[in-house]
Amino acid sequence: MRITVLTVADCPNAGPAVEVVVAALDGREAEVELVEVRDEAEALGRGMYGSPTVLVDGTDPFAPPGAVPSLSCRLYRDADGTVSGVPDGAALRRALAGSAGSAGSGRAAAASDCCGRSGAR
Numbered sequence: 816m817r818i819t820v821l822t823v824a825d826c827p828n829a830g831p832a833v834e835v836v837v838a839a840l841d842g843r844e845a846e847v848e849l850v851e852v853r854d855e856a857e858a859l860g861r862g863m864y865g866s867p868t869v870l871v872d873g874t875d876p877f878a879p880p881g882a883v884p885s886l887s888c889r890l891y892r893d894a895d896g897t898v899s900g901v902p903d904g905a906a907l908r909r910a911l912a913g914s915a916g917s918a919g920s921g922r923a924a925a926a927s928d929c930c931g932r933s934g935a936r
Contacts, residue, residue: 823851
């Protein structure tokens with residue numbers, strides 16, 4: 816399994832997102848990579864729907880329907896409405912397990928300009 820955390824420069828949620836991923840893995844073997852995305856073209860090519868985006872084997876299990884890839888900040892919303900800058904650990908564990916009740920069904924994600932837009936560097 817390969818997990819990629821896509822982020823923009825200086826994203827305050829990059830480290831916490833990696834921590835959630837490692838905790839959700841619960842000792843399972845996986846390659847975890849943190850990648851800084853530098854421009855809109857790269858965001859589009861990698862499928863980044865805001866920072867941080869967690870890809871599991873190249874797929875974003877939390878991708879909001881109709882979302883457009885971007886360099887914006889990303890917020891994740893729990894089923895109870897709680898908003899966080901990282902995916903919920905339980906939802907991520909379900910996504911990693913590939914369960915029928917996929918993570919996206921219990922959690923919505925939204926792009927927001929909370930961190931400002933990051934231009935090409």
